[in-house]
Amino acid sequence: MEKDLSDRIALLEQWISECEARLKNAPPGRLAVQHSGGVCYYYCKNGNSRTYLRKDKDDLIRRLAQKAYDEAVAKAARAELEVLCEAVQTTIPLMPRVCPEKIYNQLSQERQKLVTPIYLSDEEFVKVWKNRTFPENTNHEKRAEFKSPGGVIVRSKTELLMATAFENQNVPFFYEPLLICGSTHLYPDFLVLNVRTRHEYYVEHFGMLDDPHYANQCAWKINFYAANNIIEGKQILYTLESSKNPISTAQIYSLIEEYLL
Numbered sequence: 001m002e003k004d005l006s007d008r009i010a011l012l013e014q015w016i017s018e019c020e021a022r023l024k025n026a027p028p029g030r031l032a033v034q035h036s037g038g039v040c041y042y043y044c045k046n047g048n049s050r051t052y053l054r055k056d057k058d059d060l061i062r063r064l065a066q067k068a069y070d071e072a073v074a075k076a077a078r079a080e081l082e083v084l085c086e087a088v089q090t091t092i093p094l095m096p097r098v099c100p101e102k103i104y105n106q107l108s109q110e111r112q113k114l115v116t117p118i119y120l121s122d123e124e125f126v127k128v129w130k131n132r133t134f135p136e137n138t139n140h141e142k143r144a145e146f147k148s149p150g151g152v153i154v155r156s157k158t159e160l161l162m163a164t165a166f167e168n169q170n171v172p173f174f175y176e177p178l179l180i181c182g183s184t185h186l187y188p189d190f191l192v193l194n195v196r197t198r199h200e201y202y203v204e205h206f207g208m209l210d211d212p213h214y215a216n217q218c219a220w221k222i223n224f225y226a227a228n229n230i231i232e233g234k235q236i237l238y239t240l241e242s243s244k245n246p247i248s249t250a251q252i253y254s255l256i257e258e259y260l261l
Contacts, residue, residue, distance in 0.1 A: 009084050012077045019070040019077075031064035122195050126172050129193055129200075134177040137187040158207050158247060159189060162239070165252045166192060171260045177202075181228045186221070188236070194260045201259060202236040209242040233259075 029046035042053040042061045053061050101119035104112065120128065144153045148163040152175050159175075166173045177191040179202065190203035204221065208214040222238070230236050237259060241247040 005084055005088055009081060009088070012081045012084070016074050016077045016081070019074040022070050023067065023074070026067040026070070027060060027063050029064065031061065031068055125198060126193070126195060130172055132174070134174060137176045137178075139187070140176075156205075156207060158205055158239075158241065161247075161249055162190065162203070162205065162252055165249065165256060166190070166260075169253070169256050169261065170195075171256060173203075181224070181230075184224070186224075192237075192260055196261065202230065203239070204236060205239045205241075205247075207241050207247075209240060210244070 027044075029044040029051075032043040032045045032050065034041045034043065042057075044051045044053055044060070044064060101121075104115070104117040104119070104124075105121075107115070117124075140155065142155050144155045146155070146157060146160040147153050148160060148167060150163070150167040152163050152167075152173075154160050154163050154175055163173070163175065165171075172193040172195065174191040176187040176189065179186045179188055188202040189205050191200060192203055193200045204225075206214075206218040209218065222232075225236055226232075232238060237255060239247055239251070239255065
């Protein structure tokens, strides 16, 4: 909380400084705007006088508008800054030195095993998320033989590209995790985690769409997932390719950026 307040105070001070610098060179007077017959007219008010500003005074009109904006921003920023500075001086010293979310970190490993924490840091959350085991997929006829830089062995070159991209972007993942839907056992290609949102997705890559039998199996699988409320974009992500339309590395990274970062 203290850091957040300090960052906000620094930002407000920066905005005030920028506004004040522009206001030093602002023109005298204030901008008045009048609408009549669907036309907008601009005037410069200075005391009791009002001067019409023609179209060739566009620069002056903009500077007067900026002046009013800067004055409003500086006023609001000063008001907020006053409140925050008072909070830093009065409230922060009264805050406990130990935040509730840090209690778990201060426990011994033995005690950590005995409790369910109310909050986990991203690092701890990933550690717990990864602390799972899935049975090996022995149903697949193709042997896994491609090893990612992180040591994960996958079955295809495209899956290798995907696993490598996940590792490069620090996206936690499992390869071919068991998914049980009723009496049906499936092994989606990946289970991935968005650390920021703590939401996980299955990822299915359909890579031989030229093959009619394979394409038919893909259609069945997509429909099966949907029938079991595993919805594309919410619980599962799909990638597609054929021999003439291979997936690109850029597409993989785009998917990661959209859903997993």
